[in-house]
Amino acid sequence: MAYNLQDIARVSGVGAPRLQEWIRQGLLQLSPDEEGSTRFEEQDLLRLQLILLNMELHIPASQLKLTLDEQEQDIVAALLAHKQSLMDKVRRLQMMTETIDRTLSDLEKGAGPNPETWLAGLGGQGAPESGYLSNDSLHIEEGPSQEGREEDSRWSKDDYLSTQKEADEIYLDLCRAMDSGLKPEHPEVQSIIDRHYRWVGHFYTPSKKIYIDLGELYVEQDDFKKLYDVYHPRLAHYLRDAMKVYAEARL
Template sequence: MQYSISQVATMAGVSARTLRHYDEIGLLAPAAVSANGYRWYGRSELRRLQRILLLRDLDVPLPQIDAILAGDDDEAAALRRHLVLVTAERDRLDRIAATITRTLEDLEGQDRLPDEEFFRGLDEGRSQLAATLQERFGDAAASSVQTAAGGTEHWTRSDYDQAAADGRELFARLSRTRRSGLDPTSPQALDVVVEHHDAVRALWPVDPAAYHALADLIETDPQQRAVAGTEDPDLPAWLAAAIRAYAIHRLGYRHL
């Protein structure tokens, strides 16, 4: 059975204009176009649209979605990967919500929060990062993050607050650089990205190849994309491009 563009738009909760745009950029072509120019969609197009919308819900940019779908020959395997991403994002938000709730109860005097409980969300986030790095880059990367975490063992709340403030300020500087209109591959942009590279190396002695690959993680991993895009949703894609350029032009990385 085939559906008109208006029927598909209604089913998917998107506009016909969005579907036409997806067709124009080669992301979702209709199954057929009639002589009068009407677009018609079949079941395979509906499945592809579902995957596009799942990735859009994760804030993956359209060019990245195109690249992801182009590499997917097995639809079931692709959907399982999408499910992992969605589940990881749900779990991350659940952890954040639980930490905020516990902190609010502490601030409002309902329940005094023990210091170790105060940092539980941070510890869980660090463990998730270590697991992600292990999957992408191997045991050495995960071990580096856990070793670096040992250095924060005796930190106070003030120490964590300062580290969080430093991180927010770094991403704010990167965002200001992006908003200024600088190309992410320009020398001026890379002069700012050096701070990001230094911050990463403080946790993980990353080599040029791994730093280049980290760009993919920032674009596709929900946790890392959320960290980079908290105040500026357009920053992750810009930063990923800048990281790749930095690895090539400043660290000597060469694609094989």
């Protein structure tokens, strides 16, 4: 099935003039049909998705066409790489959120400064407390949890990939539950959310408030929303609502 320019502009949020400019530049390589209208086929939609994903990574305009041509040689591998990049960013945001919440908690209690928790995860990749991929992309340093871990955990690359596979399965199961018409409070959905809570626990142990706030962040923060939109356009809201039910009942 083919889609016209106006259809794609509407669903993608990219204005028709900008799409037409990308066609003129050769980033999108579409040809008019017999009636002279521009039509998007499956391959064109995939290339447009790659354009938008690469722009999210701030690929320079001068390199964009070459990058797209290379990625089109293996679309699946390119999309998986983009997904991994987004999930890395999500995990970084989760750690930063936890750092803010712990700092706010200390300030409310009148506790003294604690650089190990107040600065954890804010130094970028490779920072000792970051909880993100180190520069060699082979190990992960995990900072202390909310209760405070005295020893850092060194993760292998396989450990990291395993946690990402676990998250992927959780999100896919939530999509299936949502498409089946199950409400966020349904026991089956709450069982999936229990897996999500334990997955977050790989990085830190969220309190009731932090877990609820994290769900809100999934909806309000664009980077999170973009990740969940890859699975389902309603997943972020569904996940948030189910997390709130879980937190109210069990945390």
